Amino acid sequence: MSPQEPALQADRLYRFYRAGDEExxxxxxxxxxxxxxxxxxxxxxxxxxxxxxxxxxxxxDDPSGGSVTVQGRRLSHRPERERAALRADHxxxxxxxxxxxxxxxxxxxxxxxQGASTRRDRPASRELLESVGLxxxxxxxxxxxxxxxxxxxxLAVALANAPAVLLADEPTGELDGxxxxxxxxxxxxxxxxxxxxxxxxxxQAGAAMADRVITLQDGRIEP
Numbered sequence: 001m002s003p004q005e006p007a008l009q010a011d012r013l014y015r016f017y018r019a020g021d022e023e024x025x026x027x028x029x030x031x032x033x034x035x036x037x038x039x040x041x042x043x044x045x046x047x048x049x050x051x052x053x054x055x056x057x058x059x060x061d062d063p064s065g066g067s068v069t070v071q072g073r074r075l076s077h078r079p080e081r082e083r084a085a086l087r088a089d090h091x092x093x094x095x096x097x098x099x100x101x102x103x104x105x106x107x108x109x110x111x112x113x114q115g116a117s118t119r120r121d122r123p124a125s126r127e128l129l130e131s132v133g134l135x136x137x138x139x140x141x142x143x144x145x146x147x148x149x150x151x152x153x154x155l156a157v158a159l160a161n162a163p164a165v166l167l168a169d170e171p172t173g174e175l176d177g178x179x180x181x182x183x184x185x186x187x188x189x190x191x192x193x194x195x196x197x198x199x200x201x202x203x204q205a206g207a208a209m210a211d212r213v214i215t216l217q218d219g220r221i222e223p
Contacts (some may be wrong), residue, residue, distance in 0.1 A: 007071060007164045007196035008034040008057060008091075014065035015052050015219075026052040027063065028219040034165060034196035039188060041210035042200045049219040050200045051169060057198070058093045058167050059083035071164050088116040092158035092195075094168035099154035100142040106153045107138040113160035121162060128156040132186055148179035155186060159195075166190055168199040172206060184209045 015027040026049045034040060042050050055061035057068055059075045062083075068076045070090045075083055087093070100109050110125045129135040132152040142150055151171060158166055168187065172180040180203065188209060191197045199206055207213050215222040 005035075005072075006033045006069075007036045008068065008198075010053075010057060010066065010068050012066040013053070013056055013063045013068070015049075015056060015061070016064050026219050027056070029066070030216070030219070030221055031066075032214060032221070034198055036164065036194045036196050037191055038212070039191045039197045039199065039210045041207045041213045042198060042216060043202070043207055043213055044216035044222075048216040050216055052219075053216065054167050054169050054198070054200050057165075058091055059087045060093070084116070085118070088113075088161060089119050090164050092161070092163035092166040094154050094158040094166065094171050096170040096173050099157055100150065102142045105139050105141055106134060106145070106156070109142075109153070109157050110160045113157050117161040119161050122160060123162060125160075128159060129153075131159075131189075132156045148175055148182065151175060151179070151183050152186065155183070155190075159190065164196065166195050166197045168197070170200055170202065172201070172203055177205075180205055 010030060010032050013027050013030045017024045017026060030053060042053060044050055056063045063076055067074060070086060073086060075086050101112065104112065107125050110128060114122055126135055129138055132155055134149060134152055134156065137145060137149060145153060172183050175183060184205060187197055187199065201207060
């Protein structure tokens with residue numbers, strides 16, 4: 001992939017939900033492009049569509065209209081199994097909750113993530129954990145980690161297959177200031193190595209670290 005070729009592209013995404021006679025428009029024509037090496041922050045009030053957008057970009061949810069491509073391959077409007085395979089090979093997802101399987105060790109979580117991918121150029125678990133400062137915690141279970149350590153372990157899992165794109169949902173939402181800075185520095189270092197990074201955030205520090213900020217309001221990108 002050339003430096004200027006999009007790592008991920010979303011074209012006019014719509015997402016609506018129905019509950020009885022009520023219809024909610026969560027996304028209304030959202031388009032964006034992510035390029036390798038940049039950090040993009042998605043901001044906006046609660047209910048503006050940020051997490052819905054991340055779910056569609058990751059292939060965890062399918063848009064009602066529009067499309068998402070990752071490294072030139074269509075991700076949206078495919079069966080879930082095909083979306084999961086593309087996600088495993090090309091997209092790392094860092095969730096505020098649920099990134100770690102709690103009955104597995106930190107290293108075990110990385111092995112599970114790598115087992116889902118067909119790629120062979122992925123980093124060793126030791127390399128990943130050393131990059132986030134957690135090699136000495138490789139055999140610990142998530143419940144034995146602090147909040148900051150869990151965030152860093154989740155990042156290592158998200159990077160298990162050397163993805164072209166990293167999508168992070170409120171990665172520092174429950175961290176203190178010093179730990180937040182460390183995690184944001186790690187995210188910047190990931191981008192500096194060529195990965196396209198998108199973070200959904202309410203954090204001023206997260207927005208300040210980004211190369212550009214996209215603001216959502218009522219499911220639309222504000223001009």
